[in-house]
Amino acid sequence: MTTPAVARLSSAVREEPVACDGLHAEYDEDSYRLAIPEAGVERETLTESEFETLAADHERYVQNWAYWNEDRADADEAFLRWLEAADETAIPDRYESLRAGTARSWGELRIEVRLVDGKRRYEIRHTDDAGRTDLDRHDEPLDARSLVTEDDDGRYRPLKTAPSLPHGWVFPDLTGRACVETVEYVYPATVANWYLERQGELDVDHWEATIGRQSGIYGVVQTWNRGDSYEHVNWVAEACCADSQCVKRREWEYDDETELDVPGGDGAFPCREPCSLVIAAARKWTRLEGEQEQRxxxxxxxxxxxxxxxxxxxxxxxxxxxxxxxxxxxxxxxxxxxxxxxxxxxxxxxxxxxxxxxxx
Amino acid sequence: MQALVVVAHGSHLNPDSSTPTYRHADTVRETGVFDEVATAFWKEEPSFREVLRTLESETVYVVPLFISEGYFTEQVIPRELRLESFDVEQWDSDGTSASSTTLEASDVDKTIHYCGPAGTHDAMTDVIVRRAESVTDNGDVGDGFGLAVVGHGTERNENSAKAIRYHADRIRDSGRFDEVRDLYMDEEPEVDDVSDHFETDDVVVVPLFVADGYHTQEDIPEDMGLTDDYRTGWETPAEVDSTRIWYAGAVGTEPLMADVLLERARDAGADVGSAVEQVRRDTRAGAD
Known part of the structure; x- marks a missing residue:
């Protein structure tokens, strides 16, 4: 029987060759070729109906192709594939773990992807809430924006990536697109920067460059630098950017040539420049550190x-x-x-x- | 694909600062005329610095949710968005007439239409009037009423007062209210003595601020004598020196602000269909 996914594949392959996660299909002068090496399939000169019958026998490969063939941004696709370790796991093993549900951490988020009626569905909750069944259910990605405004004690969270994500909620049944959207509300721009980093294109702005472009009341931070010394920036990074304060991994250093002495952390996604909280705090320290020491x-x-x-x-x-x-x-x-x-x-x-x- | 990005100040301390920005962005998103609607902040996330890379759209309309032209619209926002070829001359503005300029951002492959601030658009005049209607719960308010448009004052930026005067003049010229005055927090004529500036028994006071915060919820109510202590609140209207003061709070919280964002983008070339008319209708108090 020809499923919609198989029909889409034979139609797509007539336009251009298909290659996805171990599935290879081509079309040339009325004949089809289908190869799935890890399943021992390697057939040429197939008629359309032979091609569709053979493809239907390996439907997981076809469904997998159909899902990843959907229209989505490159960064979103890379992120969703990373969630199920698509680049490292062959289809049989991957589908087995998808059926059971497979989860990754993203900051304090636990994101699980699983197959429901052959379709990928995504669930997002706090990592600490794994296994809890008493969570408030949400289905609209936009709900996440207000859910994460305050911590468990009702205090405003000015830094979205502070490790103070509140508990008690779950988005149990999201599409891939809605999953990425929800993650974006919780941790804005993290998927985009993570993707740029994977591509080797992350544009890191180090401390020197970042404070160098400040103006207005923040221009004063430039005066804090004294010659070759960068000890004060170590203290700033230790105070503000340690994993206990922010789930981003600090990639910015003092400047292009001078690394800071404190660790950048183990976060899944990078921090590409000192954030507005760091700059605002540095302005305060610039003033305080202008004082002379006394005994x-x-x-x-x-x-x-x-x-x-x-x-x-x-x-x-x-x-x-x-x-x-x-x-x-x-x-x-x-x-x-x-x-x-x-x-x-x-x-x-x-x-x-x-x-x-x-x-x- | 086209995207709208609403850029605003935000706050490290006050969670309500970004609320109007979110609300108006949501209103525009619901019209469906943009493929993407995003917000970005100076003090919150995503930052101005990183918002453009989160978008798929190749055409982006950036509208600052700021009251006046000045430091933020001319220096901070273009710099942080990496609109490196921006020059304030491109706006050719007299201080309240910036419309839009088309640029590229150096970190993304997109066309950026950088618009003037919401606060100086002509449609903002209607938002001030709508705010007066909302606080008095009277869609025809005007006859027998005075209207005070309140601004911060010059401080760092002369355009701040220009924007206040611009809208006050337009409302005065419309003839809808018996009297219209522009008043300021830190310069003459001062908002402290609001009743001295009006003959009418009723005065609606509309502060031209984006969000409610220290100025609109603590400073101005106490300065005007609505209350001795902002924490105890005030009546609306409140009687001060035999004048009934209808204090509206920040104009930026009025739902019709979403229309100004749309009109800014439309003026810059965005295809917004009939969303302007829809938002004007749907944001009216009592609308379904």
């Missing part, structure tokens, strides 16, 4: 010194809100911090009574 003297017990360090760590690691109220063993515990303040701050909130502005 202060504080009196603290050893535990209090360590406590100050722990408090900085707790804030820097976003851990402060998690510390239990009665957990006074944690140096960053609220009661511990309040006790330290009561003991060591004077009436002007100076640590150890040491004024910020020292007199000559």
């Amino acid at each position: 202060y003297e504080f009196t603290l017990t050893p535990s209090e010194k360590e406590q100050v360090e722990e408090i900085i760590d707790a804030v820097a690691d976003g851990r402060a809100a998690e510390i239990r109220e009665a957990d006074t063993a944690d140096p960053a515990n609220r009661y511990r911090a309040r006790y330290l303040r009561a003991k060591r701050f004077d009436e002007d909130d100076n640590l150890s009574g040491t004024p910020t502005e020292t007199s000559e």
Whole structure:
């Protein structure tokens, strides 16, 4: 029996040769050729009906071709093929895993593709929500935009790729196109930049070039650079771009010739230039780092010194809100911090009574 | 294929800043006249820098959702979109008359029609009037009413006040309202003394801002005396010095703004079919 996919194949092959994932088909002067080497098929001089019968015997190859023959952007196609490891897995194995469902991570997204009635369907949810059955169902890609505006605590997420993606939702049944669209709302432009990188065409703008084109209130960041020193940019990248802060993989460095000393991270998709949050933070640091260092003297017990360090760590690691109220063993515990303040701050909130502005 | 890209400021701190941009882009998307409708932001994502590469369309209309010509429309947006041959002279603008210019972006193979800001388009005048209708819940508002169009003021950019004056003049010339004034936050005539500027008992105050935020929801209501503390809210209308003030909030939140985006793109050559008429009709309060 000739299925619609087989009919499309014989019609397509009359226009031009077809080659897709192990399937090869040609047409020349009223005769067809079909080759599927991994299935042991290699036939020439087939009539149309012989061709269609043979193709129908290997329908997975034909359906696979029909799906990848649909009209879509190059980047979208590359992404969807990557999701099912199409370039590394032959059709028999691939279809077996597609029937069971096969998943990849993209930032904090878990994207699963599976075959339903012979068609590819895509499911997107938070990686942490794998296996959960109590999720809110969504079918419109546009829903994703408002779903990811705030984190689980209702706080605004100014950086879409911060690892604070909220939980509790699922897009269970998307087409390929809707899948890419949904991913775009969650992590804008990541598919396009990932694709450019795979093509070897990612246009990375390093720190120097990026701050060099800033103007207005951000022009000041250019003054932060001092000769050959780039230590401050290491600190910026460590503060803002570590995997704990952003799921992109930092590909920008200090400049074309100078790599930063901190790791760029393990993200699936690249970061091609310092983002607006980094630039805005760098503007603040440019001003703060314009100050001269001074020597202060504080009196603290050893535990209090360590406590100050722990408090900085707790804030820097976003851990402060998690510390239990009665957990006074944690140096960053609220009661511990309040006790330290009561003991060591004077009436002007100076640590150890040491004024910020020292007199000559 | 043709795409519309709405470019706006956005915010690292205020999630409501991008809300009007999203809403108007959604309205245009629903008309179906563009193959793609995208948004991009200075402070959010996708950035101006990376939006064009996300599009399939070879023809792209970029409309800035900004109130006036100036730093953003003339420097930041063209630079970040890599419209390297952009020169402000191409707009040949008197400060409020930029229409569009056709350019290429150096990172993509597309034709970019870069349009003037939404805020200076003639259709923006209608949005201000529509905003007045919305806040008074009166489709014929005008008779017996004054209208104040409120702007930030000059600060960094003289075109900012020009845009306010431009629309105030057009509404005044239409004769619909008894009185029309342009008022400012940081220059004379100031919005603080709004009732001093009007004879009418009722005054509609429309701030020419894209999104609600600090200025429109905290600063201006307190300056005008609608409330002592913005957190406690205010009445609409609120009586201040024996004048009833109908405070409209940011004009950019009015659904008819979507029409201005469409008209900007249409003026630049986009095929928008009958979407302008459709949006004008469907965004009217109470429309299905």
